[in-house]
Amino acid sequence: MTRAKKAAPRTRSSSARTQSKSVNRIGRSLRALVITAITSFGAATYLLNPHWRPQFSLDQILSYLPRPASQEQTAPIAKPTGAMVQTTFVSCPQFFPDGKLPAVPASQGLRELCFSAFAVLHSGQTKTPVFVAERLNRKTLSQAQGLQRTDKFYADARLPKAERSDLDDYKGSGFSRGHMAPAGDMSTKEAMAQSFSLANMVPQDQTHNAGPWSRIEQDTRKYVMHAAGDVYVFTGPVYAEKPKTIGFGVAIPSYIYKVVYDATTGRSWVHWQANAASTKAGPPIDYAEFVRRTGMQLLPASQH
Known part of the structure; x- marks a missing residue:
């Protein structure tokens, strides 16, 4: 049987929160860039060819991009193993x-x-x-x-x-x-x-x-x-x-x-x-x- 750690004052901070914020910013920026590019491309194409219809929806394309963290995200919690x-x-x-x-x-x-x-x-x-x-x-x-x-x-x-x-x-x-x-x-x-x-x-x-x-x-x-x-x-x-x-x-x-x-x-x-x-x-x-x-x-x- 192992023992729980006693908490002590810490002077060194983890970078986990900073990294998570950075990932979220990159994800949001990438999604915004894609949306802007697709919208501009679609508008220009429609002016040149009014009968053109896109083969993929915006939602389909965005589904492949990272999403910002939200309240609905989940965190895996290990089940008790008996230890x-x-x-x-x-x-x-x-x-x-x-x-x-x-x-x-x-x-x-x-x-x-x-x-x-x-x-x-x-x-x-x-x-x-x-x-x-x-x-x-x-x-x-x-x-x-x-x-x-x-x-x-x-x-x-x-x-x-x-x-x-x-x-x-x-x-x-x-x-x-x-x-x-x-x-x-x-x-x-x-x-x-x-x-x-x-x-x-x-x-x-x-x-x-x-x-x-x-x-x-x-x-x-x-x-x-x-x-x-x-x-x-x-x-x-x-x-x-x-x-x-x-x-x-x-x-x-x-x-x-x-x-x-x-x-x-x-x-x-x-x-x-x-x-x-x-x-x-x-x-x-x-x-x-x-x-x-x-x-x-x-x-x-x-x-x-």
Whole structure:
């Protein structure tokens, strides 16, 4: 079993984004040149020979040219192969029950990030979290009540540039920057500010984010306020084999989950919702079903 990397500050930026922009500019320029040439040739030919008809359509010719990247492009996501990655989270083990750290299916670019109120396992392949872990209790949520949102989103500089999402990726996408660790859970000003790291975000349907998913977050806080002790919460995305993307390769999840584990009672349940405007509130699934669907082992072995 391999181990996930711990994210560290990087000084060297990748050229992947620059190369992608260059390819898009070349593609657009080439298409514009072809369109102009074909239009000019067609107009001149028609003046000389009004009965002439082209043998190929403009669409047929353009189909052979590269297309600029768009929101509808897809990014291949490797299926789990059975190999597992054991996380370590050396700097923030407090966010995991009984010190038992999660294991997840292996994939490229897994990095661990520790914040003051949550921990993130980040995927450089999807440019989003694999999961975000929190430890909540009545005391922390009482401190969170009334704390003002900052709404200052930012790209996380601890991640390599080629593996992270940026503010421009979400502009004009039609998707919300969906918190995995909610701002409403944050108990200090520092934690509130950190919760707006894009490493804590996924592209989320706006209607779903503001509706059914918001109610799940509120109901989870209500449960924690009545719980006897710590409640551990894991939140994250689930992707189709080839998910659509926004911006420069930020994958759009098909589903979003929230695993809730009461360490005092041993109870656990999982909210599992489609990332879509049509999603309605429904009953949670059990943890064993979640493991079967995702291959992720987030809770202590006794919960399997």
